Amino acid sequence: xxxxxxxxxxxxxxxxxxxxxxxxxxxxxxxxxxxxxxxxxxxxxxxxxxxxxxxxxxxxxxxxxxxxxxxxxxxxxxxxxxxxxxxxxxxxxxxxxxxxxxxxxxxxxxxxxxxxxxxxxxxxxxxxxxxxxxxxxxxxxxxxxxxxxxxxxxxxxxxxxxxxxxxxxxxxxxxxxxxxxxxxxxxxxxx
Amino acid sequence: xxxxxxxxxxxxxxxxxxxxxxxxxxxxxxxxxxxxxxxxxxxxxxxxxxxxxxxxxxxxxxxxxxxxxxxxxxxxxxxxxxxxxxxxxxxxxxxxxxxxxxxxxxxxxxxxxxxxxxxxxxxxxxxxxxxxxxxxxxxxxxxxxxxxxxxxxxxxxxxxxxxxxxxxxxxxxxxxxxxxxxxxxxxxxxx
Amino acid sequence: xxxxxxxxxxxxxxxxxxxxxxxxxxxxxxxxxxxxxxxxxxxxxxxxxxxxxxxxxxxxxxxxxxxxxxxxxxxxxxxxxxxxxxxxxxxxxxxxxxxxxxxxxxxxxxxxxxxxxxxxxxxxxxxxxxxxxxxxxxxxxxxxxxxxxxxxxxxxxxxxxxxxxxxxxxxxxxxxxxxxxxxxxxxxxxx
Amino acid sequence: xxxxxxxxxxxxxxxxxxxxxxxxxxxxxxxxxxxxxxxxxxxxxxxxxxxxxxxxxxxxxxxxxxxxxxxxxxxxxxxxxxxxxxxxxxxxxxxxxxxxxxxxxxxxxxxxxxxxxxxxxxxxxxxxxxxxxxxxxxxxxxxxxxxxxxxxxxxxxxxxxxxxxxxxxxxxxxxxxxxxxxxxxxxxxxx
Numbered sequence: 001x002x003x004x005x006x007x008x009x010x011x012x013x014x015x016x017x018x019x020x021x022x023x024x025x026x027x028x029x030x031x032x033x034x035x036x037x038x039x040x041x042x043x044x045x046x047x048x049x050x051x052x053x054x055x056x057x058x059x060x061x062x063x064x065x066x067x068x069x070x071x072x073x074x075x076x077x078x079x080x081x082x083x084x085x086x087x088x089x090x091x092x093x094x095x096x097x098x099x100x101x102x103x104x105x106x107x108x109x110x111x112x113x114x115x116x117x118x119x120x121x122x123x124x125x126x127x128x129x130x131x132x133x134x135x136x137x138x139x140x141x142x143x144x145x146x147x148x149x150x151x152x153x154x155x156x157x158x159x160x161x162x163x164x165x166x167x168x169x170x171x172x173x174x175x176x177x178x179x180x181x182x183x184x185x186x187x188x189x190x191x
Numbered sequence: 192x193x194x195x196x197x198x199x200x201x202x203x204x205x206x207x208x209x210x211x212x213x214x215x216x217x218x219x220x221x222x223x224x225x226x227x228x229x230x231x232x233x234x235x236x237x238x239x240x241x242x243x244x245x246x247x248x249x250x251x252x253x254x255x256x257x258x259x260x261x262x263x264x265x266x267x268x269x270x271x272x273x274x275x276x277x278x279x280x281x282x283x284x285x286x287x288x289x290x291x292x293x294x295x296x297x298x299x300x301x302x303x304x305x306x307x308x309x310x311x312x313x314x315x316x317x318x319x320x321x322x323x324x325x326x327x328x329x330x331x332x333x334x335x336x337x338x339x340x341x342x343x344x345x346x347x348x349x350x351x352x353x354x355x356x357x358x359x360x361x362x363x364x365x366x367x368x369x370x371x372x373x374x375x376x377x378x379x380x381x382x
Numbered sequence: 383x384x385x386x387x388x389x390x391x392x393x394x395x396x397x398x399x400x401x402x403x404x405x406x407x408x409x410x411x412x413x414x415x416x417x418x419x420x421x422x423x424x425x426x427x428x429x430x431x432x433x434x435x436x437x438x439x440x441x442x443x444x445x446x447x448x449x450x451x452x453x454x455x456x457x458x459x460x461x462x463x464x465x466x467x468x469x470x471x472x473x474x475x476x477x478x479x480x481x482x483x484x485x486x487x488x489x490x491x492x493x494x495x496x497x498x499x500x501x502x503x504x505x506x507x508x509x510x511x512x513x514x515x516x517x518x519x520x521x522x523x524x525x526x527x528x529x530x531x532x533x534x535x536x537x538x539x540x541x542x543x544x545x546x547x548x549x550x551x552x553x554x555x556x557x558x559x560x561x562x563x564x565x566x567x568x569x570x571x572x573x
Numbered sequence: 574x575x576x577x578x579x580x581x582x583x584x585x586x587x588x589x590x591x592x593x594x595x596x597x598x599x600x601x602x603x604x605x606x607x608x609x610x611x612x613x614x615x616x617x618x619x620x621x622x623x624x625x626x627x628x629x630x631x632x633x634x635x636x637x638x639x640x641x642x643x644x645x646x647x648x649x650x651x652x653x654x655x656x657x658x659x660x661x662x663x664x665x666x667x668x669x670x671x672x673x674x675x676x677x678x679x680x681x682x683x684x685x686x687x688x689x690x691x692x693x694x695x696x697x698x699x700x701x702x703x704x705x706x707x708x709x710x711x712x713x714x715x716x717x718x719x720x721x722x723x724x725x726x727x728x729x730x731x732x733x734x735x736x737x738x739x740x741x742x743x744x745x746x747x748x749x750x751x752x753x754x755x756x757x758x759x760x761x762x763x764x
Contacts, residue, residue, distance in 0.1 A: 009582050012608050013406070013601060015399040017494070022395065023290040024222055027215045028586060035585050036687070099214040101379045103294040112399070114609070154379055188292045188345055189380075200391050203417050204410060204595065208588040208685070215586070219395060226394050227496070303590070305418070405672040406604055409597045481596040483761045485676040536761055570674045570727055571762075 006033040007116035021110040033119035104151035124183030129165035197224040198307035224310035295342035315374030320356035388415040389498035403492040415501035486533035506565030511547035579606040580689035606692035677724035697756030702738035
């Protein structure tokens, strides 16, 4: 099975008062991995750090101006890294991406460590206007204990101008098809 | 149907770059509501602010000492507010509460506002050692547009000394039984 | 001395692995208090929850559309609550507010509790285009142990169209003048 | 001048509704850099992920048990990376580290990008029981626009058993002395 494997760095603050990565923060790690693997170039899409040209106070209220076009070369680089990173979904983009649903099973506590965790991703369902992104959170060297968590996020593509769901395009479908596989089996669902 | 209705104050920082409450942060709101409704007295259980008696630097690394016993009257007050708040699950407590599973459907975007949202809760499954806490996130005045989100969290009660699941006790079962009802129907599950 | 006293609800997740409110999260509490006391109506300014009219997926990428005008009555209500809440500083507003500087002293550990902390605020400096908001974080019933923390935030008002600092207006100055007082003395500064 | 340069990965969620890294979150980035450069081995100190050996529910309420000793080799590796990482300050450690003070100036807005920012650190004051950690937040390739922010954090070392400040030891002082330099000049202080 073809998977996307994105390393995600923990932060010390991901722990809660119990001293493990908080269950809500785990979804934050998944969000980071998903953005890395599926977004074309969020850096340019939402607030480009290269834009501010001076140390003078600037307009913090105008992120839409920050969506400066990057050259095609930079865009090309991104797509080379993750062939699935074709979503152009920041402010100013024609497509908005809505999270419609999430499901997660926590299999064992995740402690803090300095090395990144690995978030394996694949596509459990490639629909007309939505995809199900599936995840397993692994150690840097996956062992017999199995993953820390399994999860699924349903993303709906929406036309930014009309607010209506829009069909997945040919290029997107072609980029994502190699990563379609069975979704994870949730052991506790339906109890 | 008998529900627990907990108002939860939004924070401006709950918004992400899209200007709506972030999908991960929504689960944070559910966590807050759940702790309010099901934990006996988290204030005493995890770091009691009344304990530090001086402005001198103190031992930030010893939260277990902070689990000072509160008088029975204070405990009584908490239980009066939410009859379901019988979980004694902080550091130092005999029971640990693990989040084993979460499922959430986002039905419409939640914008920032100064007034709290209402988190309605009930118990979708009362098992041997676990409960399914169900949620609907509502406006202060629930209207025809329906809830912003529906969700379920599976909590497993664990013996803090052995790390094994422990059976729900009589008092806990009696406190929670009035709130048992059908879990929400997730429209997007199983696609 | 005239102060603004804003109660701020803690969240369980404000604690870090040490079991006390994290030092960075404390600044989050100050942000909440500051927005409550100085922003005219952030609900309307940034993503109004009343706007989404249906449960269908919507354009999460267009928060600027969400800045729907609220009626004058609602605006009036806000100003009655906090006479200082005259800043109209969300996306779509003519003024952006930049945080240019912060300074904070942590005097004793703040533990988690269910009751809000009180954030006392006043204005330590009322400049041409900036104000220094000063804070003390107190218990619900301030006692002999003194505040948990003292802090100052320098806010710069910026013209959203040009990105340049803009002068504080007459109405703003009149609203804020009653709250001008000496800034806190920081004991550890300058070491 | 000898500095510690720690790359810190941004998260998409570090942005607030304005589309830039939030001013409070910037202090979170500094916290991450500080822990990386000054803590001996936080992975072992606070909740070691290698400890949980099975997928069965475990005791999330007992982080103190998780402070399993790591072998000396691993500890040695950490110290090789950052010679300043000699603080043994997690739960279970003999020393607690308190944040007593922070000061930060935001010089220009920091936008989201996929590449890490660089946090340069040095020690502005090496006291009897405290140090001032100084920071500049830079681009991956520092340019003429200068840093995004300058900051100082005062850390107090505290004996975990007694809660009293404890003197900086010989080994700590020797490790930190090469990084002592003038603290940053804050342009806006004292207004």
